[in-house]
Amino acid sequence: MESQFEITGALLPDDCLQIIFQNLQTRGERNAFGLTCRQWLQIQNLARRSLALQLSYDPKVYRNYAIYLPRLLTRFPCLHSLSLAGCTELPDSALTELRHFGSNIRSLSLYCCFSISGHGFAHVSVGCPHLVSITLYRCCITDAGLRTLAEHCRVLENVDLSHCIQISDQGINALLGGCTKLRRLIISYCMDIRGTGFAGCSPTLTYLAADSCILSPEGLFLVVRGGGLEYLNVSSLRAYIDPDVLSVIGAGSASKLRFLNLRMCRFLSDHSVACIAQGCPLLEEWNLAVCHDVHNEGWFKIGSTCRNLRILHVNRCRNLNNLGLQALVDCVRLTVLYMHGCQQVTYMGLEAFRMLRQDVEIRTEECVSIGSTVDNFFAN
Structure with a gap:
């Protein structure tokens, strides 16, 4: 039988x-x-849709990856997802087979692939024209590499360039110009980006993370000018600039903004807070932790204007006092308040707030990121 x-x-x-x-x-x-x-x-081989090489701290393992990866790409020609995350010593030669078997790949992770040069990125760009998502965290990609990527991978929607220190506004401009469907972009810790590359930014860009960047006032204006942003992270903005420059976020172009992270923007003024509260009526989560220049005027404006605000971070805000905390009572949809290290808020002031807003959960832990549940939505 x-x-x-x-x-x-x-x-x-x-x-x-x-x-x-x-x-x-x-x-x-x-x-x-x-x-x-x-x-x-x-x-069985044709049915395989994803392949992930496991992270290892043994250099010998990565040398074996360099040998076997071309064979794996040949064996599994219909891959949709490929992760080479952590392959720090992966050479350009390991990616040559992508030119022949990468046309089906939609998602590619080159997380911490330090050894890949312009030639390797050329293999990726030419071989994977249908890429939708690519992670280039800490890679050595340059503006020229981004131009090549934008030229061949025009349907990209999700790009992670965090810690890519060799890219500038020229590369960003090429990426935005070539990838007209781009929805999610991460440029955190890219120190040579000032924001001018966002000129002509497409309204399809809904998610931008620029943590610890050095955006210029003009660059910040161009960032929000596209009009489609729903998530914006400019926490720890590096340069000390005009205290009112962040008011451009609330100038009207970011009216769709739902999540805003201004953590450690110590120069944020009450005027900027008022402009953002007025100009971003859909705001659901706002991180103002360690924003020391927000005073009672700013807190009152948040309380009276932010009708959709559900989550607010005020950790270690030196100028939040009992009066400012009471002003937040008027945030009718507020459900979570991250608050610790606010030395001017007394025990009595905190208890008075709790009596008036028993529906608000006060959390004392530090939360650096925002929109954690929405991150997955933007990533898909």
């Missing part, structure tokens, strides 16, 4: 075998499927 089954199975067309494989429930069953014969193994 077993021999008869093997003969019958071998005679089945590929489309029937694909349906059978897709309906297998467990990993053991799927692995056993490929052991039947070469035809079934080929069906």
